[in-house]
Amino acid sequence: MKHAKKNKFRLFIAQKGLKSTRQRDIILDCFLSSSRHISIEELYLKLRSKNPNIGYATVYRTLKLFAESGIAREIQFGDGQTRYEHANEGEHHDHLVCTRCGTIIEFENQDIEQLQQEVAGAHGFQIENHKLELYGICAKCR
Amino acid sequence: MKHAKKNKFRLFIAQKGLKSTRQRDIILDCFLSSSRHISIEELYLKLRSKNPNIGYATVYRTLKLFAESGIAREIQFGDGQTRYEHANEGEHHDHLVCTRCGTIIEFENQDIEQLQQEVAGAHGFQIENHKLELYGICAKCR
């Protein structure tokens, strides 16, 4: 799994004529071994603990590359922090976000997706992607 | 409709012990006569054309008050711009956003809402609110 993503990124880098660098490897390893929804700040701090000389800008730039290559996806939960999640080929999921503790649960629901298609169709829209977030209180916090 | 919102805001202002000012009246009129999804920048520019001395900060502050009073709702489509839409008592809707021309269509779908409740329930979540946006290409742009 992790290996597949490393390869995918390597390929992306090659196809784009970009260079393989020590920093990109480090950041990729760190990202892949992190929780599924990590903010740039969190990742940066985690990186710095082992690589005190890695730059802020490099982390930002590299995460954008991950997203472009398809191994990560940018998400925003409206708290002013951009997060990146691990993206898997052709897979899409939505989120339940606890407004108390911040826990994020992923889910997938084909019925909802189906209904979305119908709604879009009724308005002549062709869906490219969507965003569904349910905000509330998780079981633990209640 | 516009009148009802003006009254609602007036009431809110009174209850909070705030003051009724010329600027708030102007901004409210301008907001109510604008498209349903207006960004702060757009509203500010529209305002400035007739009131060159109205301040940026005042527009921001006043829109926050509109949201607090319940006559407006803050929305974000991930383009880094906060927008405000006209909010109606107890009504919720979701959005279809055209990624080409920016057109925004509102929709409401009870079946989807129902399924959301089911998903949340299955995870022990109690939904407080949700956000559903379908991004794609509208009929006109295709």
Add this chain to the structure above:
DNA sequence: TTGCTTTTGAAAATCACTTTCATTTATAAG
């Protein structure tokens, strides 16, 4: 190795807001 391009890190810049603060207003009290 050389030559050319990309990448990096640090610092400055940007963007969308938010806060500060001296001044102006609205409103209540006299």
Add this chain to the structure above:
DNA sequence: CTTATAAATGAAAGTGATTTTCAAAAGCAA
């Protein structure tokens, strides 16, 4: 109608997240 006082305003400075700039460093092909 004053006066007092608390809130509102506008301009400018401040924030916080993200981007850009730029000189130096590092990949990579020949």
